[in-house]
Amino acid sequence: MLMPRKLVAIVDDDASMLKGVQRLLTAHGFDTEVFSSAEAYLARSVEREPACLVLDIQLGGMSGIELRRRLSASGRPVPVVFMTAFDDEATRKDAVDAGCVAYLHKPFLSNLLIEALERASR
Amino acid sequence: MTTVMSRAERAKREFSARAPRAGRVALQVLFVGAICALSTEIGFAHKIPPHNISALWPTGAILFSTLVVTPVRHWWAYILAAYFTSILIDARAGFPVSAMLFVAAGLLEILVAAVGVRRFADGIRAFESLRSLVAYIVVAVVLAPFLSAFVSAFAGAGESYWFYWRVWFLSEALAYLTLAPMILTVIAALRSGFGDVWSVRWGEASLLGCGLLAISVVVFVWPRPPEGSVAALVYLPLPFLLWAAVRFGPLGANAAILIVALLSISGTVQGRGPFSLASPAENVLSLQLFLFVSSLPVMFLAALIAERRERTSILRESEARFRSMANTAPVLIWMSGPDKLCTFFNKGWLDFTGRTLSQELGNGWTEGVHPDDLARCFAIYSDAFGGRREFTCEYRLRRHDGQYPLVLDKGVPRVAPDGTFVGYIGCAVDITARRDAEIEAQRNRAELAHVARMSTMGELTASLAHELNQPLGAILSNVGAAQRFLTKCPADLDEVGESLNDIAEAAQRAGGVIQRLRALVKKEYVAFAPLDMGDVIRDAVLIVHSDAVLHKSRISVEIDTGLPLVQGDKIQLQQVALNLLVNAFDAMRDCAANERNVVVRVAADGPGKVKVSVRDRGIGLGADTIDRIFQPFYSTKGGGLGMGLAISRSIIEAHGGRLWAQNNSDRGAVFCFTVPTGTTEKAR
Numbered sequence: 001m002l003m004p005r006k007l008v009a010i011v012d013d014d015a016s017m018l019k020g021v022q023r024l025l026t027a028h029g030f031d032t033e034v035f036s037s038a039e040a041y042l043a044r045s046v047e048r049e050p051a052c053l054v055l056d057i058q059l060g061g062m063s064g065i066e067l068r069r070r071l072s073a074s075g076r077p078v079p080v081v082f083m084t085a086f087d088d089e090a091t092r093k094d095a096v097d098a099g100c101v102a103y104l105h106k107p108f109l110s111n112l113l114i115e116a117l118e119r120a121s122r
Numbered sequence: 123m124t125t126v127m128s129r130a131e132r133a134k135r136e137f138s139a140r141a142p143r144a145g146r147v148a149l150q151v152l153f154v155g156a157i158c159a160l161s162t163e164i165g166f167a168h169k170i171p172p173h174n175i176s177a178l179w180p181t182g183a184i185l186f187s188t189l190v191v192t193p194v195r196h197w198w199a200y201i202l203a204a205y206f207t208s209i210l211i212d213a214r215a216g217f218p219v220s221a222m223l224f225v226a227a228g229l230l231e232i233l234v235a236a237v238g239v240r241r242f243a244d245g246i247r248a249f250e251s252l253r254s255l256v257a258y259i260v261v262a263v264v265l266a267p268f269l270s271a272f273v274s275a276f277a278g279a280g281e282s283y284w285f286y287w288r289v290w291f292l293s294e295a296l297a298y299l300t301l302a303p304m305i306l307t308v309i310a311a312l313r314s315g316f317g318d319v320w321s322v323r324w325g326e327a328s329l330l331g332c333g334l335l336a337i338s339v340v341v342f343v344w345p346r347p348p349e350g351s352v353a354a355l356v357y358l359p360l361p362f363l364l365w366a367a368v369r370f371g372p373l374g375a376n377a378a379i380l381i382v383a384l385l386s387i388s389g390t391v392q393g394r395g396p397f398s399l400a401s402p403a404e405n406v407l408s409l410q411l412f413l414f415v416s417s418l419p420v421m422f423l424a425a426l427i428a429e430r431r432e433r434t435s436i437l438r439e440s441e442a443r444f445r446s447m448a449n450t451a452p453v454l455i456w457m458s459g460p461d462k463l464c465t466f467f468n469k470g471w472l473d474f475t476g477r478t479l480s481q482e483l484g485n486g487w488t489e490g491v492h493p494d495d496l497a498r499c500f501a502i503y504s505d506a507f508g509g510r511r512e513f514t515c516e517y518r519l520r521r522h523d524g525q526y527p528l529v530l531d532k533g534v535p536r537v538a539p540d541g542t543f544v545g546y547i548g549c550a551v552d553i554t555a556r557r558d559a560e561i562e563a564q565r566n567r568a569e570l571a572h573v574a575r576m577s578t579m580g581e582l583t584a585s586l587a588h589e590l591n592q593p594l595g596a597i598l599s600n601v602g603a604a605q606r607f608l609t610k611c612p613a614d615l616d617e618v619g620e621s622l623n624d625i626a627e628a629a630q631r632a633g634g635v636i637q638r639l640r641a642l643v644k645k646e647y648v649a650f651a652p653l654d655m656g657d658v659i660r661d662a663v664l665i666v667h668s669d670a671v672l673h674k675s676r677i678s679v680e681i682d683t684g685l686p687l688v689q690g691d692k693i694q695l696q697q698v699a700l701n702l703l704v705n706a707f708d709a710m711r712d713c714a715a716n717e718r719n720v721v722v723r724v725a726a727d728g729p730g731k732v733k734v735s736v737r738d739r740g741i742g743l744g745a746d747t748i749d750r751i752f753q754p755f756y757s758t759k760g761g762g763l764g765m766g767l768a769i770s771r772s773i774i775e776a777h778g779g780r781l782w783a784q785n786n787s788d789r790g791a792v793f794c795f796t797v798p799t800g801t802t803e804k805a806r
Contacts, residue, residue, distance in 0.1 A: 013671075014592045016628050020599030023621060027606035058588070058671050061715070085591035086584060086672060106595030110602020 006121050007031045007048050011041050011064065012056040012083075017106070021054060024110050030117065038062035042070070050078060052101070052120045054113070057084040057091060065091075068098045079120035081113065147196055154188050155203030168391045170402045176293050177387045177406050177413075182228050183297035186262065187305035189236035190245050197236075201229070220277035227277075231270030231294060235262040246310040249303055249372035250428040255421060262302065267294035292410045299417055300383040303376040311373050327370060330378070334362040338382055341396070342389035356396050356412055363416065367424040371431065375424035379417040386413065454519075454529065454550040456487070457536070460543055462507055471550075476522025492518035492526050503533070510535045510543055519550070527554040567772060568648050568694075574769040575642050575697050578704065585669035589635050592668075593628035600625045638665050641693055648694065648776075652687040652800055655695070655724050655732045662699035663722065666707075673707040675718035682725045688732050689800020690777050698770040698781070702736040702793045705766070709740030709791065727796050731779070737792040742785045751783060770795075 008030045012018040015036070022032045033050065035041040037059050053071075055064035062070075068080050082095045085106040095103050102116035161180040169176045185204045189197055205225055238261030239248055248258040268291060275287035341355045359382050366374035389395030390409050397409040448455045449469035457466035463484045472479060475490050482490075491499055495517035506513035512534045518526035533548035579586070604621035607614040638661055663679055670677050688695075703720065710718040719739050727733035743751065750756045752771045757764030767781075774781040774795045781795040 014596070016596040016624060016631070017592055017599070020596035020603070020624060020628070023603040023617070023624070024599045024606070027603040027617065060671065060674070060676065063674075083595070085588040085595060085668075087587070088584070106591040107598040108595065110599060110605070113599075114602075 005029060005031045006051040006117075007033065008052045008054060008117060009033045009035065009041060009044075009050040010054045011035045011038060011059065011067070012054075013037060013059045014056070014085075017056070021113070024113065025054075025117070028114050028117075038064065038067035038070075041067065049076070052117050053078050053080045054117075055080055055082050057082055057095065058086055065094050065098045068100070072099065081116045081120065083108065083113075147199070150192070151196070151199045151203045154185070154200050155206060157184055158204040168387060170391055170406055175289050175403060175406050177390065177409050178296045178300065178383065179290075179293040180297050180301055182231055182294055183302040184305065185228075186232045186235045186239075186266075186298070187302045187309070189232060190239055190306060191309050201232075205229075223277040224274055227270040227274035227290070230273060231266040234269060235266035235298065238262065238265065246306045246313075249307055249376065249421065249425055250432065252422065252425050252429060255425040258303075259299075259418075262298045263295050267291045267298065270294065292407070296383070296410055296413055299421075300376075300379050300413065303372070303421065304380040307373040307376045323369065327374070330362060330365055330369070330374070331381070334359060334366070334378055334381055335385075337362060338385040342382075342386040343392070343394055344389075345396075346394055356416075360416060363420045364423065367420050368427060371428045372421070372424045375420050379413075379420060382416070383413050454531075454552075455548070456550070457545060457547045459545040461545075462504070465545070474521055474552075475519065490520040492520070494518075499531075506533065507546070516553070527552045528557050529553060564648060564776070567776060568646075570765075571694055571697060571769055571773055572645050574701075574765050575693075578697070578700055578766065579639070579643060581704065582666070582669055585666070585672050586635070586639060588668035588672060589665075590632055593632040593635075596628040597625050597632075600628070634664075642696065642700075644693075646693065648691045650689055650691055650800075653690050653692055653695065655685060655688050655734060655797065656681040658692055658695045659699055659722055659724050659734060662696045662703060665696075666700060666703045669704060669707060670720070673711070673718065674715045675707045675710055675720055677703070677720045677722060680721065680723045680725075685724065685726055685732055686799040688777075688797040690797050694773045695777070695797065698773055698795060699734065699736070701766045701770045702795075705793070706736050706738035706740070709738045712741065713739060731796040731798055733794055733796045735792050735794040737786060737790065739790040742789060743783060743791045748783060748785070752781070 008025050010018060010021050010025070010032060011034075012021065013036050018034050018036065022034050025032050033044070035044065038055075039061055041053075053068075055067060057064040059067075064082060064084075068082075071078055071080075077099075080098075080100045081102045081104065082100045083104040083106055084091060084095075087105050092103055101120040102112070104112055104116070158181050161184055165176055165179050165181060168178075181204065185200065188200050188204075192200060205228075239245060239258055242254075242261060243257035244251070244254040248254045271287045271291040271294070274290045275283045277286065337358050341358050345355075359378075363375065363378050363382065366378035370377075386395065386397065386409055390397040390405055397405045397412070399405070400408070448466075451468065451470060454471040454474055455466075455468040456464055456471060458464045464482065464487055467479055467482045467487070472482065475482065475487075477486075477490070480486075488496060488500065499515050499517040502513055502515045512532070514530065514532045516528060516530050519529045520526055529550040530553045531548055531550040533546045536544045536547050538544050600621040604618045604625075607617040607621070642665070659679060659681065663677055666677070699722075703722070706720045707718075710720075717739050721735075721737045723733075723735045723737070725733055725735075747756075752767050754768040755764040756768075771781045774797065777797050779795055779797040781793070783791055783793045785791050
């Protein structure tokens with residue numbers, strides 16, 4: 001049975017992180033789209049809605065949490081996996097409040113992300 | 123009542139203080155009067171018949187000498203005393219007009235001579251220099267008798283005016299040339315206690331005196347005509363006169379001249395000696411001429427020698443003063459000649475090195491210089507020597523206990539009064555304690571800077587964790603991807619290879635973060651080296667990268683190319699940059715996120731400095747805070763120690779630079795610091 005590959009969008013301002021996550025998801029059979037800022041994601045040409053968003057929180061400019069709120073407000077509730085290199089209770093709370101499938105603290109084990117994505121797209 | 127009492131008492135005290143002095147003056151006046159009377163008697167007794175010509179008339183010269191050495195306000199007493207006796211004597215002749223003329227002539231002569239000598243010829247020191255001797259001869263020997271002779275010549279009633287003029291002039295002049303100098307030099311010697319020359323040479327003096335007496339008797343008093351006709355004999359006393367002048371100065375010369383004068387006159391009066399062959403008038407004239415001619419050169423010689431001796435003793439005294447000053451000074455003093463060889467070391471130097479003067483002289487001192495410092499030290503010395511310039515040099519010098527304290531040596535060229543270079547004089551001080559204190563202060567500064575760095579690191583922990591977590595996250599993602607590619611069938615080794623490359627890259631990045639942190643946290647002593655300020659700033663910006671992200675601030679860096687290298691300690695300069703950057707982020711806490719920009723600029727500042735400026739878009743500095751932010755424990759942040767800027771400023775000042783702050787014209791503040799360029803090298 002041939003399942004259609006799911007599209008996951010990744011937003012991170014750290015190039016190596018972006019590349020690493022993209023490679024991981026490709027290896028696990030996801031289609032990926034990468035953006036280095038929230039603004040770039042919003043400005044993308046919409047051909048295909050992603051099944052899920054992997055969002056870094058501390059982005060230069062609009063933060064990941066803000067982007068999540070913006071998307072919810074615009075009525076496009078895409079499931080989101082947050083990731084951050086900055087561990088802080090307030091941030092975690094904001095992220096959970098904004099709504100997310102998972103909140104991952106960098107560095108995280110790959111299977112945590114894969115499991116979260118599978119959970120989100122089920 | 124008290125004032126009346128005290129005035130009476132004061133008058134009494136003044137009277138009782140003046141009384142003995144007045145008594146002494148009265149005694150002196152009586153003494154001079156008696157001497158004058160006696161000398162007048164002697165003068166009469168030594169007149170040569172038939173014209174009763176005297177070769178030397180003593181009274182005027184004696185009174186003149188008295189006036190030279192006594193206060194002007196007492197002169198009237200001495201003059202009265204002197205003339206009282208001569209008036210008494212003249213009374214026996216029934217006060218002839220001639221006696222009155224003699225008194226008038228004598229008075230004129232004495233006053234002219236005494237005032238002139240006191241005014242122009244240094245008084246009793248008239249015989250100790252050529253200049254004053256010439257003045258003495260012009261005033262006392264020539265001018266005074268010359269003028270007075272015009273008055274006295276009238277007394278020679280009936281006889282030739284000019285004959286009497288000449289007799290007066292010559293006999294007075296001779297007295298001023300032979301007798302007065304002796305009296306004045308004796309008084310001068312009595313006042314100065316004769317000096318050490320005489321106390322050690324009294325044997326020689328008595329030998330000279332006896333010899334001169336014997337010779338003079340043999341030449342002038344002993345021979346009866348016609349044996350006295352051997353005129354050449356008159357030169358015999360000359361060696362003794364020269365001896366006296368050379369060895370005993372003016373006093374010796376004047377005494378010897380007086381002996382010759384008295385004995386030759388005495389012989390001539392008795393009709394003996396070389397001046398007894400012609401007519402009495404001719405005899406006296408030739409005797410007088412002989413005495414003039416033989417005394418003048420001897421007196422000049424004596425004056426010359428006295429002058430030379432005075433100069434030598436002044437020189438010796440100043441030399442002795444220099445030595446005693448040099449030897450008691452608590453510093454090391456040396457001197458060298460124009461040939462670079464050292465000619466003097468003071469006691470301080472010799473005590474310090476524990477060596478003898480002969481060991482240190484020449485180039486001996488270099489043996490004490492630390493072998494590692496010797497070449498540099500000698501190069502500085504030789505270089506300065508060539509250009510006759512001042513120099514300073516620090517080197518280690520071996521002390522008597524074998525230790526090598528650091529000394530600071532400063533040398534200045536010595537120039538003789540005529541402008542010729544005669545070598546160097548230098549002074550060295552032990553600066554070990556000063557240097558140790560400097561090192562200690564530097565160490566304290568380094569410790570403080572380290573504490574401040576640790577404190578900055580504490581503030582940055584969250585962002586540093588962020589900085590490390592990024593590459594670690596990338597590594598784990600790539601590891602997950604690679605594992606997945608390996609489980610595929612067949613394994614996608616290309617993708618695995620790509621993953622491994624990225625892993626290596628991220629690991630290196632993490633390593634770099636750790637390395638930069640370690641350098642900052644490591645406790646290292648300050649090490650100045652040529653640095654590229656651009657590198658320092660680039661590294662600092664990397665360290666605060668995550669802090670900027672967390673503060674939602676952007677940093678832009680503008681570094682000019684071709685900057686000169688600065689001389690400094692990399693860690694400490696980075697610390698200053700970090701401090702300024704972190705402060706800039708803090709200052710923009712309350713700004714809108716899109717306005718949080720920091721601009722770091724590195725540029726040349728004139729020829730010898732590099733300037734770094736950190737410009738923020740924050741709230742700027744208040745007028746009251748702009749002066750206080752560099753003070754210790756002043757903080758505008760909640761959690762800060764308040765030491766950051768104070769320590770940053772001390773670091774920059776220790777680098778020879780300056781750190782300051784000012785507000786931007788539109789908004790925010792700019793913090794700038796400069797660091798001097800140490801070398802002419804250029805950055806990449």
